[in-house]
Amino acid sequence: MRPRPFRLLRPETLEEALAARREWGDRSALLAGGQSLVPAMNAGRHRPEVVIDLKGIAGWGGVHADDTSLTIGALATHERVARLGAADLPTELAQVPEVARATAPHPVRVRGTVVGNLTAGFRGAAWPAVLGAYGARVGMRHVERGVAAVGVHEAPGLASEGWIATEIVVPAGHRIGRAEVRVRASGRSYRVTCAMAHHAGGGADVWLCGLTSSATHDRVEDLSDDDLTHLAQGRAGQVEASPRRTESGADPETDERDLWHAATRTVLRRARTELEENTR
């Protein structure tokens, strides 16, 4: 399918991009690497009248690390982050380039951005879990509401309300444990990612990102905080998550549910082991 005709704007500054966003509101879409937006437009799921291409904004493609944090610019690609070496980063952030290397096929990695990945709200991605566990903040600007620094899971909602993400700041305060499992069921491929960090008050903060289909990622959200705590403590057998009904009203198939539970248990166990090793 071809996208419906649209007007392309190429702002050269954040202020111009914000002004375009104010003028066109939700009839416009921001374009970074295009790896999520363009397929959505081609499939007719997204039909903006105006596309605001951010790639002309100077200085947004870089990454910068010092002893305390890593800053990922809004146009920094997965590949740019993947090329960071251990010597470029504080020790605690050594897993960040590994996540970038595992994200998407190479042609997608050289175009797609980490910020676009977060703002697209792609739940099958590893980035939201890993950056969440690190306590990363997304810097955002709104033409009327000013400046904000928000948690990674708030970014998709704010982006759809007209905020523009300018950077991600990943503090070097935590060591994390991370694991990822891919499963195939009923001809579909799923991925479950877990990242966890020690909680300041004891225990672990657990971040789960799930899966490529809405029916299955709903199930991630069905797990209560208590369920996650039990799982993180290795008491997986105690959890009986009851899947929500899917949008079509049908319950997900049992074999997929079992697989999903097995994958979730596996990533939680592995992430916990890695966290213990990393903090020993």
Ligand SMILES: Cc1cc2nc3c(=O)[nH]c(=O)nc-3n(C[C@H](O)[C@H](O)[C@H](O)COP(=O)(O)OP(=O)(O)OC[C@H]3O[C@@H](n4cnc5c(N)ncnc54)[C@H](O)[C@@H]3O)c2cc1C
């Ligand atoms: C074949 C294929 C395989 C893939 N596999 C994976 C995978 O295994 N793992 C994975 O994590 N991802 C995968 N992706 C997605 C990929 O990582 C994309 O790069 C990413 O999801 C979007 O980044 P982008 O720069 O291309 O964003 P775009 O497509 O340009 O934009 C995505 C969304 O974010 C919004 N947006 C972009 N920049 C900003 C901003 N600065 N402020 C506010 N909103 C903004 C856009 O308006 C749009 O809604 C895959 C994509 C493809 C095509």
